[in-house]
Structure formats: structure tokens, C-alpha cells
Amino acid sequence: MKYIPGIIALLLLVVFAACEDETKTCDQTLLADLGINFKKDSLNGYINKDTTWPKVTLCALDKDTIISQEARSSVYFSLDPLLDTCRYYLKLDSAAVADTLTFRYTRTPHFVSPGCGFATFSTLDTVICTYHTIDSLHLNNREVTSDNTQNITLYFIY
Amino acid sequence: MIIHRTLLYTLFISLFAVAAQAQVKKDTIPAPVKDTIHKALSNADLKTQAAKDSVSLKARSAKDSATLKGKSTTSFKANSANDTTGLKVKSAKDAATPKAQNANDRNTLKASSQATTFKANPAKDSTSPKARSAKDSAALKAKPLPAKIADSIYLSNGGIRIGLDISRFALLYFQPYRTDITVQADVRLGQKIYGAIETGWNRTSHSTDTTYSYKGNGIYSTIGIDYDFMKKKETTEQNMLYGGIRYGFARTSYEVSNFIMTNDYWNAHITGNYPNTSVTAHWIELVFGLRVEAAKNLFLGWGVREKIMIHNGADKSHPPIVIPGFGSGTKNSQFDMTYTVSYMLPLYKVKVHVPRDGKK
Numbered sequence: 001m002k003y004i005p006g007i008i009a010l011l012l013l014v015v016f017a018a019c020e021d022e023t024k025t026c027d028q029t030l031l032a033d034l035g036i037n038f039k040k041d042s043l044n045g046y047i048n049k050d051t052t053w054p055k056v057t058l059c060a061l062d063k064d065t066i067i068s069q070e071a072r073s074s075v076y077f078s079l080d081p082l083l084d085t086c087r088y089y090l091k092l093d094s095a096a097v098a099d100t101l102t103f104r105y106t107r108t109p110h111f112v113s114p115g116c117g118f119a120t121f122s123t124l125d126t127v128i129c130t131y132h133t134i135d136s137l138h139l140n141n142r143e144v145t146s147d148n149t150q151n152i153t154l155y156f157i158y
Numbered sequence: 159m160i161i162h163r164t165l166l167y168t169l170f171i172s173l174f175a176v177a178a179q180a181q182v183k184k185d186t187i188p189a190p191v192k193d194t195i196h197k198a199l200s201n202a203d204l205k206t207q208a209a210k211d212s213v214s215l216k217a218r219s220a221k222d223s224a225t226l227k228g229k230s231t232t233s234f235k236a237n238s239a240n241d242t243t244g245l246k247v248k249s250a251k252d253a254a255t256p257k258a259q260n261a262n263d264r265n266t267l268k269a270s271s272q273a274t275t276f277k278a279n280p281a282k283d284s285t286s287p288k289a290r291s292a293k294d295s296a297a298l299k300a301k302p303l304p305a306k307i308a309d310s311i312y313l314s315n316g317g318i319r320i321g322l323d324i325s326r327f328a329l330l331y332f333q334p335y336r337t338d339i340t341v342q343a344d345v346r347l348g349q350k351i352y353g354a355i356e357t358g359w360n361r362t363s364h365s366t367d368t369t370y371s372y373k374g375n376g377i378y379s380t381i382g383i384d385y386d387f388m389k390k391k392e393t394t395e396q397n398m399l400y401g402g403i404r405y406g407f408a409r410t411s412y413e414v415s416n417f418i419m420t421n422d423y424w425n426a427h428i429t430g431n432y433p434n435t436s437v438t439a440h441w442i443e444l445v446f447g448l449r450v451e452a453a454k455n456l457f458l459g460w461g462v463r464e465k466i467m468i469h470n471g472a473d474k475s476h477p478p479i480v481i482p483g484f485g486s487g488t489k490n491s492q493f494d495m496t497y498t499v500s501y502m503l504p505l506y507k508v509k510v511h512v513p514r515d516g517k518k
Contacts, residue, residue: 063423
């Protein structure tokens with residue numbers, strides 16, 4: 001008899017869990033951004049450490065600035081959902097020469113959740129960059145989704 | 159002092175010995191053997207025996223009255239000692255004042271012997287104790303004691319129980335985008351095992367101006383077994399506390415007539431659609447519930463379920479919102495609750511075996 005309130009509470013919990021209206025609330029992000037982190041290459045590639053650039057400026061070509069002279073160790077931005085290619089301008093320091101990153105990818109509408117709806121996920125095909133400040137580029141994960149993955153690592157020697 | 163103690167100990171020991179002997183007798187004489195003796199004396203034999211008894215008792219009472227008329231108290235005592243029931247008490251009373259109460263005694267004895275005859279007529283075997291004990295011993299010798307006392311078996315209703323899950327209608331209030339109808343049926347396969355089947359239909363419709371419009375419908379079936387854990391207190395009781403496992407299979411078709419995606423940085427407003435797609439899904443359910451017979455053959459029951467997806471054939475980029483019978487199409491496991499009203503069609507009987515020790 002003493003367990004009856006507990007059993008009722010458990011049943012109510014189960015009822016609420018079972019009857020949850022998934023379409024009412026969006027509990028996930030719809031942003032599917034590509035992530036890039038920065039690493040300093042010391043001792044000819046034997047030691048790679050995360051590094052923070054003091055004045056990072058980032059924008060898509062002919063578009064508004066996303067990041068303007070901010071200290072960053074990584075950047076996140078979205079690929080053009082209307083086209084299969086886009087170009088970004090990346091200046092890591094006020095004294096450094098800016099580099100350009102070109103992305104080629106395929107786009108897929110992805111159903112995130114009943115409450116959130118659809119977002120554009122992409123699969124990277126090719127990444128091309130200039131090597132003014134960047135020493136090398138490594139592609140970690142081709143899938144650009146909403147899970148905040150760092151898809152690319154940029155290596156620098158200074 | 160020592161003599162008193164010795165006497166007291168002897169008395170205790172003798173009392174203990176008598177009690178122990180009585181207990182041993184009670185334990186060693188099994189019920190089926192008793193039944194067998196009664197059965198042997200019943201019906202026609204019993205009637206004949208009772209008729210004989212009444213005749214002999216009448217004759218004996220006549221003898222007794224004659225003796226009382228002519229003989230002393232001693233002879234009366236001897237006669238009355240031979241009488242089977244009731245006579246001893248009467249004769250003891252009579253022995254106090256035998257001569258003065260001779261006439262009264264005769265009447266009383268007649269009455270008591272008549273009473274004895276009435277008592278003996280319906281069922282009692284009033285053969286002399288010696289003869290009866292001889293019969294008993296003969297029966298015991300002829301039929302050896304069974305090594306184990308037989309378990310009891312009774313017949314319980316078995317049949318098809320068909321029900322409707324009314325919690326699906328309540329679900330419409332919490333999840334207005336889905337409509338479900340679920341029919342359940344189970345059939346008693348054994349004493350505690352039930353075969354269970356469930357089938358249902360689902361329609362899902364969700365539409366918003368800002369995100370997407372979705373329509374889908376499908377059917378599902380589950381099949382499995384339930385095990386009844388409840389110990390029945392009565393032979394007619396059909397309540398159940400059950401646990402079970404099910405295999406579920408669903409086929410659904412759905413379409414997204416339009417969806418909208420926006421990106422503020424690129425000033426993008428993208429619309430699209432997914433054509434009608436059909437998928438299948440398989441899962442396993444673990445069930446636990448209670449079913450109570452509210453009226454004759456009418457059952458009410460609730461159950462909780464944990465559903466674990468085995469295979470979902472839907473494309474990960476656009477899964478169905480609802481998989482019929484399973485629930486959310488975007489999850490791999492799902493909790494659910496059911497409330498069922500069902501009616502049993504009793505078609506056959508099932509043997510229920512109850513061990514003598516009370517374990518079912």
C-alpha cells in the first residue's frame with residue numbers, strides 16, 4: 001500500500017513522456033555551420049598546438065563581415081545554401097596577408113526534428129585555399145551538420 | 159516432595175505422549191483414503207446399512223426395556239454399555255435411581271433409541287466399532303497409502319479476448335497531429351501463457367506556415383506472448399498481472415508537401431518538398447500491465463511499454479514524424495502507455511493445475 005503514490009507518480013511520468021507533443025517546441029539548432037580551428041606547427045610538424053589569432057576578420061566574398069578583428073582560436077560560418085560553392089575571406093592578423101578559402105559541396109535538406117523542421121546540411125567535396133598566412137589545411141570531417149564539428153584544421157608556422 | 163515431582167513429570171510426559179500420538183494419527187491418515195472409505199459405503203450400501211441399523215437398534219431398545227423391567231442396576235449398566243450413542247449418558251443418569259425411575263427410563267430409552275435411529279439414517283455408519291476398524295484396516299491393507307498427495311486441478315475459461323485501446327483517443331488531445339486506432343486481441347494458450355496480437359492504423363497531419371507541411375498514414379501489427387504473474391485466489395478469477403514481449407512491424411507512407419528553410423546571412427529563403435515515400439520499421443516491445451475483469455467477461459486494463467527499434471527503413475534526412483504503433487519516427491526507443499477495454503469470448507476451458515502446497 002505504501003508504494004501506491006510512487007507507482008501513480010511513475011505512471012504519470014510515463015504518461016507525460018508518452019504524450020509529449022514533439023511539434024510544439026524546437027529543441028535543436030537549425031544552424032549547420034562549418035567549423036575551422038587554428039593550430040600552430042612547431043618543430044616541423046612534431047608539435048601542433050591550438051593557437052589563438054589576435055585579430056581575426058572573416059566574411060564571405062561580397063557579403064557582410066561575420067567576425068571583425070576579434071581574437072579567435074576557431075571560426076564557424078555557414079555555406080551558401082543556394083549554391084554548391086562559396087568563397088570566404090580570412091585575415092588572421094592586422095599585419096598578416098589575408099587568405100581566401102573556396103568550398104565546393106553538395107547540399108541536402110535535412111529534417112532536424114518535428115518541432116524545428118528542415119535545415120540545409122552539406123557534404124564537402126573540395127576545399128581550396130591560398131597560402132599567404134596558412135601553411136597547410138587538413139579536412140577532418142566532410143559532413144557539415146548542426147553538431148558543431150570542426151570540419152577543417154588550418155596549420156600555421158610563425 | 160520427590161514423589162510429587164515425579165508424579166507431575168509423569169503426568170506431563172504422558173500428556174505429551176498422548177498429544178504427539180494424536181498428531182501422528184492426524185498426519186498419517188490421508189484425506190483420499192478417508193474419501194475412498196466413505197465412497198465405498200455411500201449410495202445403496204449406506205441405505206441398506208442404515209435400514210439394518212435402525213432394525214437392530216429398535217430390537218436392542220426393546221431388549222433394554224425388558225431388562226430394565228426385570229433386572230437390577232448392574233445388568234442395566236452392562237446393557238447400556240453396549241449401546242452405541244447417547245445411551246451411556248442416559249444409563250448413567252438412570253443408574254442413580256434405577257428402581258424409582260424404571261417406567262420413565264423405558265420411555266426415555268425408547269426416545270433416545272429413536273433419536274439414534276434418526277441420526278444414523280442419513281449418513282452415519284453405525285456398525286460396531288470393532289467391525290469398522292477391521293474394515294478400515296482391510297481397506298488400508300488392500301490399497302497402499304499414496305506416496306504423494308494429489309494436486310488439485312480445476313477448469314478455467316479460455317477464449318479470445320478482443321479489445322480497443324482507448325488511450326489512443328486521449329492521445330489526440332496531447333498530440334493533435336496524429337490519429338490512431340488500435341485493436342488488441344489475446345488468446346489463452348495455457349495456464350499462464352497468452353498469445354497476444356495487436357493491429358492498428360495511424361494518420362498524421364501537421365502543417366505550419368513557417369516550417370513544413372506533413373501528411374502520413376500507415377498500419378502496424380505486433381505479435382507476442384504475455385505471462386500472467388498473478389496468483390489466483392478463486393477458481394473463477396481471471397484478473398491478470400502480466401509481462402510480455404512483442405515483435406512489431408509497421409508500414410507507413412508519408413510526404414512533405416512543402417518545407418521552408420531560411421538563412422539570414424545569405425538572405426536565402428528556400429522551399430522544397432519530399433514526394434510520397436513508403437517505409438517499413440521493425441521493433442521489439444517489452445510490456446507490463448494489469449487487466450481486471452470489471453464485469454462478466456469484460457476487462458479493463460492498463461499497460462506500459464518500452465519499444466526498442468530494430469530497423470527503420472526511412473532515410474535519415476527525412477524520417478516520418480510518427481511510425482504507426484511505435485511512436486516518434488526520430489527516436490530509437492519509446493515509452494508508451496495503453497488503456498484497454500476488452501471483451502472475452504469464452505470458447506474453451508483450460509486446465510489450471512494448483513499444487514497442494516499452495517504454489518501456483
